[in-house]
Amino acid sequence: xxxxxxxxxxxxxxxxxxxxxxxxxxxxxxxxxxxxxxxxxxxxxxxxxxxxxxxxxxxxxxxxxxxxxxxxxxxxxxxxxxxxxxxxxxxxxxxxxxxxxxxxxxxxxxxxxxxxxxxxxxxxxxxxxxxxxxxx
Amino acid sequence: xxxxxxxxxxxxxxxxxxxxxxxxxxxxxxxxxxxxxxxxxxxxxxxxxxxxxxxxxxxxxxxxxxxxxxxxxxxxxxxxxxxxxxxxxxxxxxxxxxxxxxxxxxxxxxxxxxxxxxxxxxxxxxxxxxxxxxxx
DNA sequence: TCCGGATATTAGACAAAGTCCAGATCCGTG
DNA sequence: CACGGATCTGGACTTTGTCTAATATCCGGA
Ligand SMILES: [Mn+2]
Ligand SMILES: [Mn+2]
Ligand SMILES: [Zn+2]
Ligand SMILES: [Zn+2]
Numbered sequence: 001x002x003x004x005x006x007x008x009x010x011x012x013x014x015x016x017x018x019x020x021x022x023x024x025x026x027x028x029x030x031x032x033x034x035x036x037x038x039x040x041x042x043x044x045x046x047x048x049x050x051x052x053x054x055x056x057x058x059x060x061x062x063x064x065x066x067x068x069x070x071x072x073x074x075x076x077x078x079x080x081x082x083x084x085x086x087x088x089x090x091x092x093x094x095x096x097x098x099x100x101x102x103x104x105x106x107x108x109x110x111x112x113x114x115x116x117x118x119x120x121x122x123x124x125x126x127x128x129x130x131x132x133x134x135x136x
Numbered sequence: 137x138x139x140x141x142x143x144x145x146x147x148x149x150x151x152x153x154x155x156x157x158x159x160x161x162x163x164x165x166x167x168x169x170x171x172x173x174x175x176x177x178x179x180x181x182x183x184x185x186x187x188x189x190x191x192x193x194x195x196x197x198x199x200x201x202x203x204x205x206x207x208x209x210x211x212x213x214x215x216x217x218x219x220x221x222x223x224x225x226x227x228x229x230x231x232x233x234x235x236x237x238x239x240x241x242x243x244x245x246x247x248x249x250x251x252x253x254x255x256x257x258x259x260x261x262x263x264x265x266x267x268x269x270x271x272x
Numbered sequence: 273t274c275c276g277g278a279t280a281t282t283a284g285a286c287a288a289a290g291t292c293c294a295g296a297t298c299c300g301t302g
Numbered sequence: 303c304a305c306g307g308a309t310c311t312g313g314a315c316t317t318t319g320t321c322t323a324a325t326a327t328c329c330g331g332a
Binding site: 073075076077078081093095096104105107108109110111112113114115117118120121122123124125126127128129130131132133134135 | 209211212213214217229231232240241243244245246247248249250251253254256257258259260261262263264265266267268269270271
């Protein structure tokens with residue numbers, strides 16, 4: 001099962017998203033690469049040949065994907081949000097200098113000893129980000 | 137030892153920062169409150185009585201404090217950076233709805249099983265953010 | 273097929289955070 | 303006082319993201 005454009009329609013439907021041409025292109029950009037992309041990067045990829053999708057649609061669509069749980073948001077860089085097609089629980093390694101962002105498998109990572117949450121609060125997610133830089 | 141303006145000068149000097157009037161005011165805003173503040177909030181605090189410090193100076197000064205290790209940056213909200221006068225290792229609890237950011241003591245929290253870093257990389261920091269929302 | 277409403281897309285104006293620069297100001301030293 | 307380096311400043315500028323009103327597309331029923 002690979003991430004062809006044709007398969008994107010089903011993926012979108014399975015997340016209760018009406019598959020339009022633009023949405024398929026944006027999903028394809030994210031899922032065929034399996035990379036963390038900013039809105040800007042998505043915009044550039046989707047419009048490589050000629051301009052096909054507006055900025056408003058890129059932002060609207062990424063927000064929709066997020067709401068529907070198709071992608072995840074990763075906040076590591078103060079200047080832009082990254083969108084992550086990998087929604088299974090995992091962590092991130094961020095290279096501060098290059099801006100390169102990669103996944104850390106949740107497999108063996110264990111976080112223990114967190115204090116109880118304040119009354120009436122529920123966890124939405126736990127983000128673990130390892131910030132690294134080139135040694136020198 | 138409390139965070140009076142007079143004590144700020146020594147704190148700045150001990151971090152190799154030339155204590156100017158503006159820098160003392162900005163340090164005082166952060167350290168007397170011991171809260172996470174955005175540049176915008178610092179700006180507002182410092183200029184409550186009448187305008188005393190420019191936007192450029194607030195941004196320059198916060199960046200200087202960061203470089204000198206006097207404060208820490210917390211990236212949790214895609215729309216603004218928070219500055220943290222607490223530089224000892226600790227984690228964060230972020231209330232997504234209200235935007236409220238609070239500290240989690242590093243005391244009993246343990247993170248284990250992280251994979252080895254890529255060759256030639258060195259850890260700059262590990263950020264653990266617990267995102268919570270009001271139950272309902 | 274044609275119609276009408278709902279849904280989706282668009283250009284471009286707008287907002288907010290942050291950066292940059294050239295000129296002014298401050299301040300310690302001679 | 304004069305000089306020079308460090309600091310500060312207003313305001314233009316950039317980037318990321320939001321909003322809106324107009325248009326386009328889709329789709330079920332007559
Ligand atoms: Mn310190
Ligand atoms: Mn922004
Ligand atoms: Zn990821
Ligand atoms: Zn903190």
